[in-house]
Amino acid sequence: MTASGPVSTALDRFRSSGSSWLRLPFFSGDAADAVCARVDRRIAEGSSVLPSPDTVFRALTLTPLEAVKAVILGQDPYPTPGDANGLAFSYVGPRRLPASLKVILAELPGAPTSGDLTPWARRGVLLLNSALTVEAGKSGAHLRYGWSALTDQAVKAVSDRSEPAVFLLWGAQARSRAALIDRARCGVVETGHPSPLNRHRDFSGTRPFDEANAWLVSRGATPVDWSLG
Template sequence: MNNYSSWREVIEDEAKKPYFKKVMQYVDRQRTVKNIYPLRKEMFSCFQKCPLSKVKVVIIGQDPYYGEGQAHGMSFSVKEGVKIPPSLQNIFKELKEDIGIKELPQSGNLERWARQGVLLMNTSWSVEKGKPASHSNIGWMEFTENILKVLNNLDKPLVFLLWGSHAQKVGKIITNPIHLKIETSHPSPLSAHRGFFGSKPFSKTNEFLQKNSQDEINW
């Protein structure tokens, strides 16, 4: 059991560690010569939108979108007015099949999920324009694992949706038996047909929350 009451406390603790300082210095240096996403002020927006005390579901992706104007610090989400990327289109398709919504969402902004307790995090927290996984080996994994350790230690049952091999690898940190892990392929067009489609993550999540006396997510 940990004593953290807010994400601010968690981040402040991490920020003191040498590895984190090294990662942030690297990313900041890269920003001076390359296009790095998301913007520095938006890198950790998933924590702002979903306070620690409200987390019920954790969706773990790979790294931020690498196209201009897409990534804004929440996995799979894009801002209002931005074209919905293929991975998110597939997420919405599965959502429609799973819980029977009448039409696909028109907005790719997933803040509406975050406000209900869905933490949208990636395994990497920055990326170079046009180069997927370009920052996957700079030290972000330690940060991601430390965030998951905090969540693993919570005594409230959580659901972890581990989409893709990167998410599943880091998801091994989740060992507390009160939590539910749902592991599938990544929803990208390259791999969605290998297990993501038909996995029914949204209904399974709500069934688990209901069983544990928590409000369901209005997907």
């Protein structure tokens, strides 16, 4: 399909990259084209879509299928312009860190102050949102656009590999995908969502990064370096 908008153009570029993720049905069929065309229509109608088109597929670009050691699933990008960079929970905005990300980083030694999670992605942590796009000021605006098929297929593809990988599932939406994971091959670390609005407060103190690394080591794999420079 010929690109007719910025997100469709980004899809064409991603397809030309030869990424191992292109074997997913989402990309080999018409699903990706349909979702990107729908997002491009919103842009043509005047909506401000985030993140920038060149970072929409960044999670898959930085973390090839064969390199995945850990998976963290988010909902959708931050809806404030300049905050998101295509990776779940990753924050590059000019203001103080979002409350959920502060809770996440507090589980790491030294509680890093950088919210850019790009180093994790480069070390094999797939930081994938359920929707790769959002509209400015409208959290969840594209959750029903069809992106979720990509997330489901990516989870299944990682689970089906022979190499060990661990899934960090935070909150009900992420945990709903646990059924797609083969626990005989993969580790699963489930907790509540790190949002301060989570009334159960069942994330803080769970040490999910330590638990994920302990599982990897138990399978003879190198643990993830969770540091942020």
